[in-house]
Amino acid sequence: MQSISQKRLVSGVILALLAMYILPNFIEYSTLSLLIIYAILALSLGLIWGFGGILCFGQAAFFGLGAYSYAVFAVNIGESSIPFILAILTPALFALILGAIMFYGKLSDVYLGVITLVVTLILFRFANSTAGPEYAIGKARLGGFNGMPNFHTLNVPGMPDVYIWDLDFYYVCFILLIICFISLYFLIKSSFGRICIAIGQNEQRIELIGYDVRKYKTIFFGIGGGLAGLAGALYASWAEIVTPGLFSLSQSAEIIIWCIVGGVGTLSGPILGAVILGLLKYYLGQQSLVDNNLVIGSILVLFVLFLPNGLSPALANLWVKITVKTKSRRPNTRRKKVSRAVRGIHNE
């Protein structure tokens, strides 16, 4: 079983690398970079929601925090490597603190949703009200509603004058996405990951077995926050401006919709959802007949009603059906024989 899924991982990575070279022929790479940043962001929620069972309504908080801390540190330091790392660590730390507050208080479900939502709102209101010159961190003025432009974008580590942009930026994003995917894959296969999944499925049982559920959930939440921060740092470098809109309710909603459409409980699902809906949004933005919100909202409602598991499991089922039909029946009958034999043993 282990070897099959690892074979799948290797073939998936090879396919992704192929796609990385082929895709720029069809779609502009600046759009593609954004889609990949969205995919990383979707992964961050997909991880904590799909595997840890923690539905966070404020994943945008960590995303925005990552983007803002990247911008602030980049202005102060004047190169991008250290800010990039700090942009991952700051939201991760914030998520750890927030997670500790929530999980050590035994909050779940709606109450978790309320708190994460409220925290996002506080950050949104705060970021919006920082227009005055007194709101500055070091050399960086937060800029309020207008946001923060003019910071150092991504450069080659150690060489502040050699910027990574355009096609190179796209490759960097893509490779980071693949690295994230692989590390998350091994994370959820590790014993830590297995415990987190088990907590998502039956918290009480895990607690009774003797694990400190609160600790595991908090750390898991922190990892999700760090990942969202990574997406935020990349976004800041892509957009070359950070605005309070990153903290908005609609941004959080979008992340949740990507996960639902792609499939909660898988790693590939959120990526799929982010890319499909990102593309859809891009094309909808080019016409004025139908409003973007109308389509996205309808998709969310329809998926909740009719396809709550999302596209990824549905597509996987379809794939299995097709391959089973086209392949010869032999493996199938063999499995039946084996099961019959097993039953025979049981009967004896």
Place this chain on the structure above:
Amino acid sequence: MDLTAVIIVEILYTIASLIIISSGLAVIFGMMKVINFAHGEFMMIGGYATIIAVKSGINIYVSILIIAPLVVGIIGVIIERLIIRHLYGRLVDTMLATWGISIVLIGLATMIFGNTTEGITTPISGWQIGDYRINGYNFFIIMIAILIVSLGYYLLKFTKLGLIARGAMQDPNVASSLGYNPDRIYMTTFFIGSAFSGMAGGILAPLVGLTPNWGTAYIAKAFITVVVGGPSIITGLLSSSTLFGSVNQIFSFITTPVWGEVALLVTAIILLRLLPKGITNSIFRGKL
């Protein structure tokens, strides 16, 4: 002296507006344990209904108190029958579905009304208190809030309808085994809740510039007021609105309105951390 009077009126006004914007959500959450994320958009529709009615020559009070609740109530029932009915008992799914509905409604309103600001003038002129001037409409809002709370209390406590509602709230299975169709109770509840949301939108419409995504500004506030309030509809609504309204206004006077809002949100987090199931689950237990 004059300043104190003004501050007291402002605090009362903030509490009253919290009650008004949360009442629709409170009815639906208290009775059905459904968080209606489209609440803000129901308010937005109520606001548009009021503005259209007033502009076509209908009396403003009729528009606010009758037309807006009716229109939104009917829309609410349609949505309940089509979508929410299938998701009862799945808390997270209903939240997500109603969130989807809210996005759809924003999209529809943008297509119909465009991304422009609409508005009407307030029907009551200002009052002079010493050196200060207070918007007379604030008193109207305070009156309506008192009316909503006392009417709600009367309905739930003294009428047969209220008895059925309380029964269904405590245990839907027992209510249905006694011959009351829970499906119909839920439908009626959703109608009443949506109607309250619509009225809230109508009441606030003269005070603000209405845009299609106006409702999103209120959903979070209403959401925390209701959740912090806890399981009892009226006591919960009253206690959490009073607390949040006072905190918000006091901090607004000391610092700026932005910090007032932040103080409100921080209070909500602290309260939820201390009383995770809401105020009325631990303090005013068993009240209405």
